[in-house]
Amino acid sequence: MWGMDIVGKLPRAPGNRVYMLVMTDNFSKWIEAEAMTEVKEAQDDTKGGNGTYAIQPGIRAEAVIPSEDLVPIHRYGCQTAEQNQIEMTRSLDTVDELRESAYIRMASYKQSVARTYNKNVNVRTLAVGGLVLQRVFENTKNHKADKFAYKWEGPYQVESIVKNGAYRLMTMQGQILHRPWNIRHLKQYFV
Structure with a gap:
């Protein structure tokens, strides 16, 4: 149509x-x-x-x-009503296969895009008991400090794994922080 x-x-x-x-x-x-x-x-x-x-x-x-x-096209070859009906029936018979092949091509394209996107992703995991530094955010940093202020604070110890990429931290004195931290805001601490 x-x-x-x-x-x-x-x-x-x-x-x-x-x-x-x-x-x-x-x-x-x-x-x-x-x-x-x-x-x-x-x-x-x-x-x-x-x-x-x-x-x-x-x-x-x-x-x-x-x-x-x-330029001659397919529509001119089917000008009679009977021939047009035959061609429409044939098109309806193959529409499921056309749709399925389009889904397969779309899934293949999505997989290739995901492979290209994910080839530079480095998966980081932290072990329970490991030491990490926590990022200092704008609302928690000392505003009297200049541009040379610390961007990381800690060290903290990983107390438990909440979900993939989220960790519950505890201070070196054993006090557990009130919320879990995402791995994007943590950096492994090497002594």
């Missing part, structure tokens, strides 16, 4: 073309556009409430882009 729209009046292009016929294949989202000099409206068309012309149900017309006159 194709969607069709006429865009215009546009600034004058070479050949006095001021309208554009745009057609979109609703299945593949393929877009074709052709510049046109004029648009003739059918006598039976009535203007709709939004200012566009609606085609009446009794009118049968095939939308043909002028460039398709020069």
